[in-house]
Amino acid sequence: MSGRGLSVGLLILLLHMSFGTFSHAESGPEDPQAIDTIHIPLGKVWAYKMPGTRDIEQIPFDDYPGKWSKGGPTAEEFRSRTIKSLRATLSSRLPDRETRTGEAVRLPPGGSALRAIGRSVVGKSPLRNLLVEGGETTILFFSHPCNYFVHLQRVTRRGNVIHIAYQFVPHKSPLPTVHFALIPLGKLPPGDYQVEISQIPLDQQYIDGGFLPVTDAMAKRLVCRSFSFRIWKRLQEDPGLADGATEIPLGDIWALGMPGTRQIGPGMGSEPGGNAVPVRKLLADIREQLGEEHRPAKDDWAPPAFVVAGTGMEALRHARDVLVEEKPSLQSVRMGDEASIVFYCYTFYSPVHLHRVEVKNNTITIRYRFVQTMTPDRSDHIALIPVRNVVPGEVKVEIVQLSMERLTSEEEARFSPRELPWGQYLVSGSFSFLVGNKTTPKVQQGDIQNTKQ
Numbered sequence: 228m229s230g231r232g233l234s235v236g237l238l239i240l241l242l243h244m245s246f247g248t249f250s251h252a253e254s255g256p257e258d259p260q261a262i263d264t265i266h267i268p269l270g271k272v273w274a275y276k277m278p279g280t281r282d283i284e285q286i287p288f289d290d291y292p293g294k295w296s297k298g299g300p301t302a303e304e305f306r307s308r309t310i311k312s313l314r315a316t317l318s319s320r321l322p323d324r325e326t327r328t329g330e331a332v333r334l335p336p337g338g339s340a341l342r343a344i345g346r347s348v349v350g351k352s353p354l355r356n357l358l359v360e361g362g363e364t365t366i367l368f369f370s371h372p373c374n375y376f377v378h379l380q381r382v383t384r385r386g387n388v389i390h391i392a393y394q395f396v397p398h399k400s401p402l403p404t405v406h407f408a409l410i411p412l413g414k415l416p417p418g419d420y421q422v423e424i425s426q427i428p429l430d431q432q433y434i435d436g437g438f439l440p441v442t443d444a445m446a447k448r449l450v451c452r453s454f455s456f457r458i459w460k461r462l463q464e465d466p467g468l469a470d471g472a473t474e475i476p477l478g479d480i481w482a483l484g485m486p487g488t489r490q491i492g493p494g495m496g497s498e499p500g501g502n503a504v505p506v507r508k509l510l511a512d513i514r515e516q517l518g519e520e521h522r523p524a525k526d527d528w529a530p531p532a533f534v535v536a537g538t539g540m541e542a543l544r545h546a547r548d549v550l551v552e553e554k555p556s557l558q559s560v561r562m563g564d565e566a567s568i569v570f571y572c573y574t575f576y577s578p579v580h581l582h583r584v585e586v587k588n589n590t591i592t593i594r595y596r597f598v599q600t601m602t603p604d605r606s607d608h609i610a611l612i613p614v615r616n617v618v619p620g621e622v623k624v625e626i627v628q629l630s631m632e633r634l635t636s637e638e639e640a641r642f643s644p645r646e647l648p649w650g651q652y653l654v655s656g657s658f659s660f661l662v663g664n665k666t667t668p669k670v671q672q673g674d675i676q677n678t679k680q
Contacts, residue, residue, distance in 0.1 A: 274408035369407030482610035531658035559661035
């Protein structure tokens, strides 16, 4: 990646000891007026050529090639090489357009953060905006070549808003300079955060001396812009079967590519009523609809799961009608009539496996997890879960992503974006439906307005 493609305002999530997994972020504090402003001392900021900060050329490096291979660069050599590479890439970008917003990654603290930033800046290992609960968050602030110095003046946090104030400082040298800083925010709770970066006007003494102020438009081409990031809450481990809950065995569930279930395929038999649509055709249509081109737009959650009439082949045909032809799903079923919950996942690099389906107090909880694989194959999934052990009234279907199971300590120490709660973007979401008593008129598939819009 060239300097022109450089992502700005990089975020680094630094972990101390634990490596967890995560679910969607909670909202921030509700009363901003009751939140105290936290001042982050410049003396805690690692920076390059910024007065009052810690010299980044002295940042400790605990992970460097010479530590692991004989003849490799020492910590000092590797730190120097990383800083020079970062400076060179920043210097190569011309101020012809506004800078871009930031990215993020989970990392241990220290020089490893600087190393990851350097690799991202030069395009060897782009960072992703994947911040997670449990570690420290560090913001990378920097500037491109400018004939004025760029100095940090103030960093504050008020609730979920971080404010970085900087100032241009004129000098008489004809050489342009670049600057960058690692700003520690400490451990932040899950939530959505906004980083506001603003310029403090040029000191009057420089204006009196004939130096021109930097316009806001030009500043946006020279200094990283404001951006936002999210810290996700940890995904839960398997809590076990709840007291008083009954389980719907995986062996009673028809599914595609999920261990322990009944494989959807020719072995499903014929549909009641003699419907002769081949199972392969139904499945092919569904899988095409779950392909990447049909995935929800960026930042949009996946549609909810839904209920259809019947089980087995009948449920598969109705699932195809809802997913492919956008026919209505059921909003209610009659007590004793066969019905199935259609649980599905759009195409992704990690397989999705059902872990357990349980029923308690008219709540059906579907627990699943993404599974780590070493192959680049993509997969999509669908499961037809029979509705059982419910009574008349509202039935809530809660779909819960569990943390991943790791097989080795090496995998434990390596971060994967699939540990994050991609489920809400890729896997059908929670919903509810009604169950009527046996005297309630039977609802046919399509009688109710579609709940899956």
